[in-house]
Structures are given as C-alpha cells and as structure tokens.
Amino acid sequence: MHAFFQTHRLLLAPMAGVSDEAFRALCREQGADLTYTEMVSAKGLSYANEKTRHLLHLAPGEDQVAVQLFGHEPDTMAAQAAWIEREMGASLAYLDVNMGCPARKIVSKGDGSALMKDPALAASIVRAVARAVDCPVTVKFRRGWSEGVETAPEFARRMEDAGAMAMAVHGRYAEQLYRGSAEWDAIARVKEAVAVPVIGNGDVRRGADAAALVARTGCDAVMIARGAEGNPWLFAQAKAALAGEPEPDAPGVEERIALARRHARLLGAREGKNIVRMRKHAAWYLSGLPGAAAARGKINGCVSVEDFDEVFDELLACAREHAAAHE
Numbered sequence: 001m002h003a004f005f006q007t008h009r010l011l012l013a014p015m016a017g018v019s020d021e022a023f024r025a026l027c028r029e030q031g032a033d034l035t036y037t038e039m040v041s042a043k044g045l046s047y048a049n050e051k052t053r054h055l056l057h058l059a060p061g062e063d064q065v066a067v068q069l070f071g072h073e074p075d076t077m078a079a080q081a082a083w084i085e086r087e088m089g090a091s092l093a094y095l096d097v098n099m100g101c102p103a104r105k106i107v108s109k110g111d112g113s114a115l116m117k118d119p120a121l122a123a124s125i126v127r128a129v130a131r132a133v134d135c136p137v138t139v140k141f142r143r144g145w146s147e148g149v150e151t152a153p154e155f156a157r158r159m160e161d162a163g164a165m166a167m168a169v170h171g172r173y174a175e176q177l178y179r180g181s182a183e184w185d186a187i188a189r190v191k192e193a194v195a196v197p198v199i200g201n202g203d204v205r206r207g208a209d210a211a212a213l214v215a216r217t218g219c220d221a222v223m224i225a226r227g228a229e230g231n232p233w234l235f236a237q238a239k240a241a242l243a244g245e246p247e248p249d250a251p252g253v254e255e256r257i258a259l260a261r262r263h264a265r266l267l268g269a270r271e272g273k274n275i276v277r278m279r280k281h282a283a284w285y286l287s288g289l290p291g292a293a294a295a296r297g298k299i300n301g302c303v304s305v306e307d308f309d310e311v312f313d314e315l316l317a318c319a320r321e322h323a324a325a326h327e
C-alpha cells in the first residue's frame, strides 16, 4: 500500500461519536486525504442493526472511506468484513481493525486495545478478515497495553505476518488512556520493525507537528484526531507544512462561525431535526471566542439547526461588537 499512502498522507482518525459524515466532509474539504468511519461493531452489524449500518455511509464529496471494525471473534469479524465489502464496493478504501480503544466498556469484552494483550488472537482476526475480503486490511493499535511495557514493534511484526497491509500507531499505552503525551519514538521503532506503511498518530495539534512527526519517525502518513475537533483547518495547515510551504493563517471568528453553521446543516441533512450531537462540535468551534463561555449553557439546550443558528447569530453579533470596540 505504499503507493496509496504516497497520495494519502493526511488522515482523519476514527473517532466514535465524532467522525460522522458531516465532520468528515468538512475535514476532506480542508485537505484530509482520507477519513475513517466511527468504529463499527462487528456484533452490531451481525444483528443487522440499522444504526450500525448507518455508520458506513459516505460523506458528501467523499469518494472512499476507511471502515474501522471492532470486535474479538475472528469469524464474526471476517463475516462482517465481507458483508461491508460487498455493500460498499469501490467506496471502501480499506478495512481497519481497532486494537487501540482503551474504553472500559470495549476492553472489558476483549475488544479494542485488549487485543494487544492477546497477540495470537489479534493475529487470527487479521488472518480471518484478510481471507474474507479482497480489499487491504489494516490495524490500529497503541504503544502497548501496560504503562512502561512497549510491545508495539513486536506486535506490529505479528500483525504484518498475519496480513496487515498497513498499520496506524498511537504512541500511548492503553493504560494511559489519553494522559501524558504520545511517544513518537515508539512509532519510529514500529516503522523500523515492519516493511508495510506505518501511519503515525498522537498529539498533532498544529500543521508543523505533522511535518515534525514525519521527520522524527519516518512514518508514511499522519493521522489526526483531537486536533481537528472544531478545527478542520488543521488539515490545510498540516498539508502546507508537509509540502514545506507556509501554513495558511488560522481562521477568524466569522470563518469559524460560518463553518460551525455549515456543520450543523450537514448534520441536519443526515440526522433530521435532532442534532444534539452538534453540541460538542459547537463548543469546540466557539471555544475562546468572545461570549463563548456564556453561550455554553445555551449550546447545551440546542436541539435543531435553528436553535444552533440562534446561538451563532448572538456570538457573531458579540464578536462584531468586540471587534468594533477594539478597533
């Protein structure tokens, strides 16, 4: 997959509850070369759960998406992977297996990063899924399970042997959750350990971080999660930094509010009247703007596109007043 990642160097990470079609569309517009779906439960799909299937839709303007599956039963994973491939055809870029999620409700069932504790089972899953589909199969995992015990390079070799065509590495231990900082050198050690493309992930917050991550680790692509929350412009900045060009300026207040409005409309088109999942995005877009702290409570009462528009109108007026007073 080296050729693929030569043209797909900037990826939006899978984020449950965040990386839906609306957010993905905006990140693609700003320069993300590929996005991942929210993680999809293999068990949920096997029960023909409509809500789960909904996660597989392409975003407006998206040609392809990577689908991330979670689960721990090789047969279920393989069967659902095959179903996804049949359903999505060419719009499926590749299938990724989640081996990094540290959330208690996931690892307690043996899914997500719990698989790092059982590399033999993790390898069986990759083998079973790779046998079941024609598209590439990739994995996403962490530096290791236990804090201080870096198993990622050895784990990476096993996944490569099992048929993983690329791998994304988040430089934190599962036990760390999101504490501390990502150790990029762990990504460099994985890169040395395997021949398949390695996607570096963790703590890319500015455009320059993307270039620094590549320089430090030699990774083939850069994956961004939290840095893009309320900030899809990070992709344009990272793209420029990777090309060695000056980064575009950070967006002004008007641009931020205009994008937040579009985000709400895209969500409305997907979800209908109730877009409560916009609340967290709105808070991210608006954080730091004049009047934003006071608007928090209102945002948490918003349900529809119109409700959000009202808050955006108020904040825009507040920002304009603020700008006039400081001229």
Ligand SMILES: Cc1cc2nc3c(=O)[nH]c(=O)nc-3n(C[C@H](O)[C@H](O)[C@H](O)COP(=O)(O)O)c2cc1C
Pocket: 013, 014, 015, 016, 017, 018, 038, 039, 068, 098, 099, 100, 101, 140, 170, 201, 202, 203, 204, 223, 224, 225, 226, 227
């Ligand atoms: C809200 C949220 C949801 C996430 N959901 C997933 C997920 O579904 N699958 C996954 O592999 N990682 C998930 N992650 C982890 C991210 O993909 C990424 O590995 C991690 O946040 C580190 O990257 P960052 O420093 O750029 O945020 C999630 C992270 C956050 C903050």
